[in-house]
Amino acid sequence: MGSLLVSCLMIVLAIILLLFFLVRARTRQDKQRMFKVQPGGLLENERLQMFHWLCEQVPEGYYICPSVRLKDAFFRDSEKGLVRFFVATSPLASTVLDAVVVQYQTGAVVAVVQRTGSDRMGLIERTADDAGVPVIEGNPGNHIPWEQIIG
Structure with a gap:
C-alpha cells in the first residue's frame, strides 16, 4: 500500500513539473524569438x-x-x-x-x-x-x- 502511494505521488509531482515547464516556456516564447528570420521572396x-x-x-x-x-x-x-x-x-x-x-x-x-x-x-x-x-x-x-x- 505504501509503494502505491509513493508511485502516485511521484506521478502527480511529475505532472506538476511538466505543467510548470510548459507554462514557463510559453511565457518565454513571447519575449524571445527562436529564429532570427525575415520574410523572403518566393521567386527570384x-x-x-x-x-x-x-x-x-x-x-x-x-x-x-x-x-x-x-x-x-x-x-x-x-x-x-x-x-x-x-x-x-x-x-x-x-x-x-x-x-x-x-x-x-x-x-x-x-x-x-x-x-x-x-x-x-x-x-x-x-x-x-x-x-x-x-x-x-x-x-x-x-x-x-x-x-x-x-x-
Whole structure:
C-alpha cells in the first residue's frame, strides 16, 4: 500500500513539473524569438520574370501557382500502399515545377510551365502527358497559344 502511494505521488509531482515547464516556456516564447528570420521572396531572377510574363498573359478564370512540386500537381495524398511509397521515394517528390496554370472554378491543373533546359524536363513531360496536361516551355516574351491549351 505504501509503494502505491509513493508511485502516485511521484506521478502527480511529475505532472506538476511538466505543467510548470510548459507554462514557463510559453511565457518565454513571447519575449524571445527562436529564429532570427525575415520574410523572403518566393521567386527570384528568371522565375520571377517568368511569373510576371505568365500573369500578363493568363486568361480570365485561370490563375498561376508558382513553384509547385510535381507530386502535388499530379498525385493525390489519398493514394495508399505501393503507389504512395513509389511517389514519395522517387524524383517526383523533389521535382519542382516553375509554375502551374489552374482553372479557378474547378481547381484543375490545365497546364504546366517549365523553363527550357531544365534537367528534369523529360520526367515532367512524361508525367504531364500521362495526366493529359500540356507543358509550356517558359521563355518570357513568347506568345502562349491559350486557345489551343484551354480550348
